[in-house]
């Protein structure tokens with residue numbers, strides 16, 4: 162059972178209701194519970210414990226959930242919170258997996274989902290999307306106009322445009338289409354004192370530091386993103402699926418590096434290590450130790466075919482074996498399915514999670530080996546793939562499972578493993594997050610990533626923009 166209290170002052174509630182309408186302010190327990198967390202395994206275990214225990218369990222809940230429908234309402238909410246020193250936790254789809262939406266007791270959870278309007282400029286091929294639109298809804302509406310954003314995170318159906326910007330998200334077609342920062346060409350953000358910042362929508366500018374960049378990856382610590390201008394492309398004419406099998410992970414890595422350094426651009430590049438090849442493609446019966454590479458090309462017919470031809474030549478020259486389109490189609494059909502991980506987290510004494518990092522090509526194999534070793538040395542099981550590639554390096558995704566006697570013990574083992582994996586990544590030259598962000602879960606390691614001078618800049622920006630420290634305290638190690 163959950164011990165329920167509302168820690169928000171009645172006068173604050175009254176001011177919020179007067180300002181944005183009582184229908185947009187909720188103190189209902191179900192709403193507060195739904196907005197008390199994202200999908201960070203530590204939060205899911207805490208909720209599971211509260212819901213399955215016979216005793217009262219203290220869970221941090223927001224004092225209320227506000228659901229503004231306009232930028233002016235967001236501005237009014239932040240002005241009230243700033244004046245009264247009440248914490249704000251921006252909440253999009255709640256699909257974040259690093260503790261970025263964990264409620265601060267008695268905070269205002271600012272839910273963006275009613276900010277869901279879309280305007281399209283068909284001449285410039287630009288979408289002006291409000292922050293609360295879910296990814297799948299956005300893509301469907303764009304497709305109806307013959308357009309596409311080309312951003313397909315695995316959480317497409319449960320994440321929002323504002324959440325993508327706030328976490329610097331990356332989708333499965335990143336090798337061709339780029340990640341969210343490559344698509345954003347303008348932003349509207351409400352700052353913690355209630356002022357509205359609209360950066361100029363432009364394909365590029367040389368007008369000093371790019372202000373939109375301050376908010377890309379700011380994880381709700383510097384303001385609330387209310388609208389985003391996104392550069393689009395036509396719905397691709399053609400998709401081509403291909404796959405190759407390599408005798409070792411190293412040969413596979415060399416091949417995808419050669420592909421992307423040659424200038425060829427597959428949309429999707431996914432190289433699985435032997436463990437994940439055997440697990441995910443069990444039905445396809447690959448030889449033990451084989452590493453599968455899945456490639457999807459898309460775009461105008463001539464471009465997709467040329468990218469496929471160059472990539473195929475490189476893979477065959479490296480000793481890869483052409484495995485046809487079936488493995489890639491298998492990936493395509495299951496690309497949004499994460500039910501295995503969810504089932505594990507719901508089971509007592511078990512956690513499964515994915516840690517995503519990035520490094521230069523010269524360090525990637527060492528980063529992989531040392532992170533895998535951190536998991537196995539601590540009693541977990543892991544497999545891995547590389548799924549975002551650049552001429553200079555790649556993003557590595559390590560999926561691991563850990564078991565212990567009960568939920569309390571498994572959470573502490575899990576936290577120890579994540580910490581050792583990320584320290585191993587740093588020691589091998591990698592960066593501790595490619596796209597999930599930092600949240601509260603990894604914030605203690607951010608000073609190792611940015612070191613002193615970098616953290617000092619982040620802290621100075623935070624103090625200047627949010628002097629009362631109301632915005633998502635604790636996230637990115639700022640305030641809280």
Ligand SMILES: Cc1cc2nc3c(=O)[nH]c(=O)nc-3n(C[C@H](O)[C@H](O)[C@H](O)COP(=O)(O)OP(=O)(O)OC[C@H]3O[C@@H](n4cnc5c(N)ncnc54)[C@H](O)[C@@H]3O)c2cc1C
Nearest residue numbers: 253254255256257261314315316321323324330331381386
């Ligand atoms: C099954 C699964 C698959 C995933 N796959 C991917 C993937 O392929 N690629 C990827 O990049 N990520 C992935 N993620 C992580 C997650 O979906 C992304 O981080 C996503 O961008 C979060 O969007 P959201 O709307 O759910 O944000 P939320 O979870 O609601 O919030 C995330 C953070 O952003 C802040 N925030 C949200 N909206 C705003 C706003 N409008 N203004 C300011 N701050 C805001 C929150 O306070 C929080 O700190 C996955 C997660 C799951 C559970």
